[in-house]
Amino acid sequence: MLGVIRRRVASGGSSSSSSSILKQSLQTIRPVSSSTSRVSEEILSHPRGFGHVRKFSCLAPLRGRAISSRTMREGVSNMELTASKLILSRPFSSDSGDLVDAVVPFMGESITDGTLAKFLKNPGDRVEVDEPIAQIETDKVTIDVASPEAGVIKELIAKEGDTVEPGTKIAVISKSGEGVAHAAPSENASKKAAPKQSAPEMKDEEKIKPKVEASPVPAKPKTPAPPPPKRSATEPQLPPKEKERRVPMTRLRKRVATRLKDSQNTFALLTTFNEVDMTNLMKLRSEYKDAFVEKHGVKLGLMSGFIKAAVSGLQNQPIINAVIDGDDIIYRDYIDISIAVGTPKGLVVPVIRNAEKMNFAEIEKEINTLAKKANDGTISIDEMAGGSFTISNGGVYGSLLSTPIINPPQSAILGMHSIVSRPMVVGGNVVPRPMMYIALTYDHRLIDGREAVFFLRRIKDVVEDPRRLLLDV
Secondary structure, eight states: OHHHHHHHHHTTOSSHHHHHHHHHHHHTSOOSOHHHHHHHHHHHTOTTTTTTGGGGGGGTTGGGOOOOHHHHHHHHHHHHHHHHHHHHTOOSSOEETTEEEEEOOOOOTTOOOEEEEEESSOTTOEEOTTOEEEEEEOSSOEEEEEOSSSEEEEEEOSOTTOEEOTTOEEEEEESSOTTOOOHHHHHHHHHHHTTOOOHHHHHHHHHHHHHHHHSOOOOOOOOOOOOOOOOOTTSOOOOOOTTOOOOOOOHHHHHHHHHHHHHHHHSOEEEEEEEEEOHHHHHHHHHHHHHHHHHHSSOOOSHHHHHHHHHHHHHHOGGGGOEEETTEEEOOSSOOEEEOEEETTEEEOOEETTGGGOOHHHHHHHHHHHHHHHHHTOOOSTTTSOOSEEEEEGGGGTOOOOOOOOOTTOSEEEEEOOEEEEEEEETTEEEEEEEEEEEEEEETTTOOHHHHHHHHHHHHHHHHOTHHHHHTO
């Protein structure tokens, strides 16, 4: 059995960490005799480390006594656990003197890989510490790969479009920049020189081609062409046409498409509508917008009023904030509002945590922060995870009416739309009023029409008369 330890540690090198591994392992094994203990101490303290550890196997039959297999297994197990801890403690960048490897960082618990979208730097470019050198596109967000050290990019290991995992090396950086050639100018020069071929060279090539074609070629029997591969049912079978181009979908777009289709296939979707008179909320914002900005440093918008109204509606109808999980219903005692934000790269849904504990100013500040991160592409996975209810404002794009789709694993979504001045009957008179259509799409498996209509009616009442929030009526 001691031969097992010899084989386990023989490949561990001669470092002090390897010696400590074996020493820790031997501490779990009772010493056979005093001479055995002395010999093991000599081996562990030898300056060559494990270079002569193969001589250790001769200690097994010493003085007719043997170490039990159970004790030996404990020692080997302890040695493997200690070695694995040493390996896992290595950082996500390797440093070998002047050269440093830039690797893909940890991207989140639910993300195992991503696509290398593009390099922000070229070989020969100077980079500083934590300066982004590449972008990794995942199913949810785009992540930057930062330079671990200041220096010059020596070479790019990976290619754009490659699928990479956390820890994958994508570039090599030289701290000193010695021996690094600036590849960018030479590449540009080669591209410019390529089309400028001299006329004699072109003529020579044309003269050579007829000679090659004139050589007799033996006739070969025609073999039938292999049948084209059968495409899957989901793959479009469109014939190529002029003025069309095929572009691969981004990972974010594919993820959005999958989630929305899963929502349609899983939920019993039903949408109910109502209309809201925005007169009082717009009047409130107009009267206090200057004082609000002066005190809180942020503008007062309409979204905070709808979030406060949604919080009130979710507190009155807790089933809207619940979700089905198997054969159970999970009731959430917190309210995390997801805000759908359209970005140039796709739809993202950042989350406002514990919205029931926030006032108007805190909500507006959080909305501005999350929206800015979403548009800049710096929003993190944690800022988009979770959420118990979603609000989508299609009115900013001019949408008059729509039926939003539920964002799993939620059970309902509120759709806001554009404000349009329409003739309304108020006090027996027809007057123009700024009106907005609102829509609530909900999972009819869990939420009945009664609760959905009551919830939407609460939204209407609070938005039309914000004083209800103060009086809780």
